[in-house]
Amino acid sequence: MLTPGRGCTSPLLDAAQTGFPTGADEFSSEDRLGLDMLLLELASQRLANFHLDPEREDLPLWRWSPDGCYSAKSAYGAFFAGQVRAPISDEIWLSRAPYSCKFFAWLAAKNRCWTADRLQRRGLPRPPACPLCDQEPESLQHLLLGCVVSREVWFWALRCWGKENGSQRRTPSLEWWSSRTCPAAHRRDMWTAIILVFWCIWRHRNDVVFNGVAASQFTIRDRISVEFDSWRLAKLFRGTLFAFLDPSLLPWAVAARRVGVRGELLPLVDSINFDFFGFLLCD
Structure with missing residues (x-):
């Protein structure tokens, strides 16, 4: 597609940029004639x-590769040249x-799971409160990160993974989710x-x-x-991040009940940060 070069001050170009309708059916014959003249x-x-x-x-040059030569890889990449990650x-x-x-995690990141707040916006039947804690209205961010039950589960998981954070702050303590702080060799295991x-x-x-x-x-x-x-037996965890965990100790919940972890979790629930994912869960 032809594009105007630098320094182009054509009145037709100005009219095309500011005055032409956007709908194809709204173009008059004068508009179409003006567009034809503009293209010429x-x-x-x-x-x-x-x-x-x-x-x-003539020497054809392929602009999507550094050497100017066509390749299937560069052509495939050209399809996504304007993508926003x-x-x-x-x-x-x-x-x-x-x-x-x-797919569930992707829908959760887009806030497309059918929790009570989403059902309410569409006038559908919904639970009156969070099904897990029965204390606050249910939203996806609350369910996965803010609910008291979810927070205790997260803190238990962090203890099992050796990622316990002893900070008493009410703000960020799960920064290890970020790629910037998790070692490259362990990222995929941690994300999983x-x-x-x-x-x-x-x-x-x-x-x-x-x-x-x-x-x-x-x-x-x-x-x-x-x-x-099961995931570890299926080789979904391949690094050394969880190598210290002894499969004979599973299920961990039984061991946690034996040592009274539940009582230790309650005072520390507020010290855990669950904001690292919250910025994706927009209303």
């Missing part, structure tokens, strides 16, 4: 300083989680593990809503333990 003028401007040399053969896309799609879990926790919290929420299961953080822990062991 632009073409003449682009070709004004171009001189053909009859002694030289969404935040956290690498953390989701480059993880080793099963595709069903990746985080998606696993999100997935298990969401599945337990659905069991509570649709199957009448009693809400329990220990049920979520048991599910995470079993799924984590």
